[in-house]
Amino acid sequence: MPTIKQIQNYVKNKYGYLPKSCWIADVKEQMGIEVKIAHNRENEMYRKHPCPKNKIEQLKEAINFLT
DSSP: OOOHHHHHHHHHHHHSSOOOHHHHHHHHHHTTOOOOOOTTOSBTTBOSSOOOTTTHHHHHHHHHHHO
16 A cells, blocks of 8 residues: 555656645545554544545545556
8 A cells, every 4th residue: 555655745746746645544544445444533423624626636646646
């Protein structure tokens, strides 16, 4: 499984922006990949910063490419 840094570097080089780590965790969870709960997460059932809808497919492509 690719690390957050690997995914961020891939997305930055290909799409020109640096995705937040919480976006990556959100997309991984949507894909059924087990993610750890961040120590500073306020609520396990709610994400304060979910991945924007227009970035989801790009992050899925990055995760699949790097796997």
